[in-house]
Amino acid sequence: MNQDQTKELLLGIEPSKTDFSIVFTGKKSSMVNGLYKPMTREILIHNKNFENDGQLVYTAIHEYAHHLHCEKGAFVPGARAHTNEFWSIFHDLLEKAEKQGSYTNNFATDPDFVDMTKKIRALLPENGRLMLDFGKLVVEAEALCRKHFVRFEDYLDRAIGVPRTSAGAAMKAFTLQVPADLGWDAMKLVSGIKKPETRAAAIDAFMAGKSPESVKAMVKAEKPSDDPKFRLDKERERLEKTIHTLQERLAMVESEISKLDED
Known part of the structure; x- marks a missing residue:
């Protein structure tokens, strides 16, 4: 299975609103089987890691789930990559692939x-x-x-x-x-x-x-919005709160350090 065939397989499971590329690195990695780069929308697959196409397809679907997940968030990386929403997307893709015959569930x-x-x-x-x-x-x-x-x-x-x-x-x-x-x-x-x-x-x-x-x-009580702008606004709000909290803590630490220096 080559890069083009893999991309065609993924799009056959679930269409994507935005284009992406698949790159077979031609390498073997002991750390990960694949990687998704949201800023460049690239799926990197260490294709030398696998013994068969089934393993490769599983990794490709996993990384494609990251693409679809990031697509919902306007490709701005969140605090965590593997959220419940991500796993839900991934498992849904696997189920669809199994029904289509694109992937075999060994379990x-x-x-x-x-x-x-x-x-x-x-x-x-x-x-x-x-x-x-x-x-x-x-x-x-x-x-x-x-x-x-x-x-x-x-x-x-x-x-x-x-x-x-x-x-x-x-x-x-x-x-x-x-x-x-x-x-x-x-x-x-x-x-x-x-x-x-x-x-x-x-x-x-x-x-x-x-x-x-x-x-x-x-x-989940509050379903994640599919509107990219809404998601970005929420992420900005979260980051601003985090920065404000850290600034307050930093000021407190600096104040305590100053007191110790005076002593």
Whole structure:
């Protein structure tokens, strides 16, 4: 597979509003398989890293997801490259590529992976049920603390040694009766969703096999705008606040240094 074929494959999965280039470096890298440069809109692929085209396609889709993600933000790099929005875009591209036959999901086709996944997934409901039982007991413990006029947080910290966030999530999961089949991590995410309809949609998404990142992006309260100017305005606002905070801290540090110098 050459550069032109790779670009054609990517555009066949999802069209891009802006042009981009693909460069096979002809190199082998021990650090990364590929790289995306938002300012020049280049996808660099270290094509000597791969044993087969499937690996190359996976990396190309990953870097293309960065391009589509940056496209939404007018190609101004954000604070983090691998956000929930990015992972949602990437996983969506993989699903489309699998349906088109452009990419093969080894996890779903290789017998060894299928068997391993079956074994691991069989444990998830058990894990979920244990946490629901735990949540039930913690709810009872909270009531006991109220009865005896003692701090529930102190009981969590010193009597059972469980982080408050973990206990709180288990209590919510038990109260909402989140399905144990999801497994604890998914249950924890679902139990943190306030709106019943959104919570139900998240449960359905997990049941359908969506990734945690995709579900997080789906249920996010404030959906990222597709308007580049709006995104740039928000990024400028974020940067201005950060700069202001750092300037205040710098002034405070300089003031303390001056006091020490006077002494």
